[in-house]
Structure formats: C-alpha cells, structure tokens
Amino acid sequence: MADNVHTADNALFPPEERDKLTLRLQNAVNGFVDGPRGAVEEVDHVLEETIAHLTDTLAERRRVLRSSWQTTPARSAADGGIPAAGVAPGGALAAEGAPAEASATDTEQLRLALRDYRETAERLLRL
Structure with a gap:
C-alpha cells in the first residue's frame, strides 16, 4: 500500500457517534x-460502549498501519490477513540483520507508517 494512511478525518470517534x-x-x-440508580446504570452503559468503540477503532487503525508497511505474497487484500513479523517476500523467514528488499517496503512508506504510529500514540497519550 503505497498511499499514506493518514487522513484528516481519522478521528477516534466520528462526530455523530461522539455527539x-x-x-x-x-x-x-x-x-x-429523579433516578440515581438508573442514571448510574446508563452512564455505565455509555462508558462500556465508549470503551468498546475506542477499542475497535484502535484495533482497525493498527491493522491499517501494519498493512501499510508489512507485505508478503501470502496475504491477500480479500482476506485482510496480517503477515507474521520476520516473514520475507516469498514466504521465507528473513534472516536477522538481513537488509529489507526494496520491492517489499521502501523507506518513504516506512517513514509514513512511523509518522502515523507516532501520531496515533500521541493522541492516546493526550487522553
């Protein structure tokens, strides 16, 4: 995936969901x-839904980020699979310290992935 996964509308919550x-x-x-117990139960449900949505959003964000820099022929776009670390193109295990093949990932793609990881982590740390 050569395109940058960073977009201006990558909010953790879409505005309508947040509202x-x-x-x-x-x-x-x-x-x-008027109903203390009911109010607390409702707030508990809101928090539960908020946490679930946040967890799902972050898991999807991580999947997209990983797919932007990890590639193997075994992964297809249809299955959305994420390759195991250390697997080189062609399915062979990459030797430790072996240089990355230019056709698998390039420096610019990795730079964009690093930036997007950093931005996501920084947003979480500001919560």
Missing part, C-alpha cells in the same frame, strides 16, 4: 435526581 454518546451521558447526569 450521540455525549447526549446520552448528559441525559443520564441530568436524570440523577
């Missing part, structure tokens, strides 16, 4: 006086 969860959270907090 929906925020509204549910606000409604639960506002309903605390």
